[in-house]
Amino acid sequence: MKNREIILTKRPDGEPTREHLQIREAAMPQPAEGEVLTRLLYVSVDPYMRGRMNEGKSYIEPFKLNQPMEGGAIAEVISSNAEALKKGDIVTGSLPWREYVSLPAADLRKIDPSLGPITTSLHILGMTGLTAYFGLMDIGEPQEGETVVVSGAAGAVGSAVVQIATIAGARVVGIAGTDEKVQFVKQLGADTVINYRTEDVGQTLAKACPNGIDVYFDNVGGPISDEVYPLLNKFARVVQCGAISSYNKKEDTGPRIQQYLIKSSALIKGFTVGDYRERFTEGFRHLSKWLGEGKLTYEETITEGFDNIPEAFFGLFKGENVGKQLVKVNDPSGK
Template structure:
């Protein structure tokens, strides 16, 4: 039998085990142009919380009593496709199943020469591309500017701070544990790191940004972002990537920032990485080059076991992960 993880109840606040259920189904069979896949790694990501709601959004919600889906790495165990052979390692948006069937057009081969296969879900995957396009296209960083990054030790944030350093920015990162602050300072070269759990963020930001803020890459929203807005410089750019602090808080409200935006002539733009799909090859080219040159590094938090997927997902909202959160389901054959 094939195990799957279904959404069985829509959460109104923080999701728990009552909202997900592991069920057993018969093994699927591929048809012409399809492949049978054995899941190796599953990515859990904050955006999935939004898809658990049926509110209007940029993407269709997960359906009740159906498998959740997201980025995954898998191995082809049976192929009825001319593009893939048995044994190929591929990545794509796959359902949370131990075995799944996918159309050949929805997959791409993982190039092992670029790095470990898990990088296709991290620095060379959706998080890396999100960091690249958000910062380069919207943030437009310039040498000597001050870049502030919230959620700086996460999969996206840790890539953003490094790209900011590549572009010559003075980088201020915000994170929530001593381990994360040490990682950002000692390994990623962030100029100043603020621990929002034991520091006054507004005061710490004023001290860390004496010349104001030119680019704010926002992954969390909420009170942290409220502390950044008063420091915006003229023509500052705000990259609105995420708002994890509000995902589990219905009708979350904050201060009105319109006057601050007017005074600073700041740009605020929200985005999802799918907005840049036609330019993915550009992103892959830059990210892989920087990785090979040693200008980019990455961290992964990996737990093992298909049944650990829900807890790994829940842990995102507690800040348990350093870098990319993955679940290892199986070893390749």
């Protein structure tokens, strides 16, 4: 059996490309006491990984040069030296981009397949869903009849936010980058969806929000968000979840927002999902209930093959995914 890994060879200045990542052979690990040997099945590629490719202080350690990239993944236990897990168990955790990995059983969580397809643990029943739930419900606090605007609305987090805001009885306006995505977000329950690449966002947004904006769930930042601030209602809430439009830029300037925050007495709050670690069970309970009741659905864009993990990751910055971008590396054995 051969083993391979994808390492960070160079820190990007702008867009990440193949120049920054390399596939190389790796030793086949042996599980020590308390460890399991796993075979990679699915990898989640996420925008935040771009930040980890940079040096410098952040809420999470930078990736190390000449070491594998890592992140949320699903794997199958192929041999076990730990009581908690056995051969054949399907597990999730933060794993290196490596085909075979040995690691402590305590760092892995066994997936309960009765809750849904195993891949849901990497999105709607995982960090993505929890990000949408806590960002929207805890910071956004949408009330019935209020207008919620969601940028990046067809993405993994955005598509969950659109649906949770709809469940909360809000009127949802989405913003996304293709006509196909506009249709998708409408199907999720949004009242109006704007294609920011083909429409004038300021004008269309003003028309779509005649009563102003009460909650802005921001996944993208940049020029799209600049058009939202002037429309904020008194006591509006801005949920600063992401700013993908800036991740590949060294500097990013835009209109000043302070005057709009003062005029509207609006709250803007950034967060990372980890802030809510102690409440994950609560979030998970709501998400799995809504999923089971058919109130919540999801879309996946699945790229096939370990070699294609980098391209799937790069595609996030080009808008190539609808819903959650995953990479399928292997089927579980026996399938």
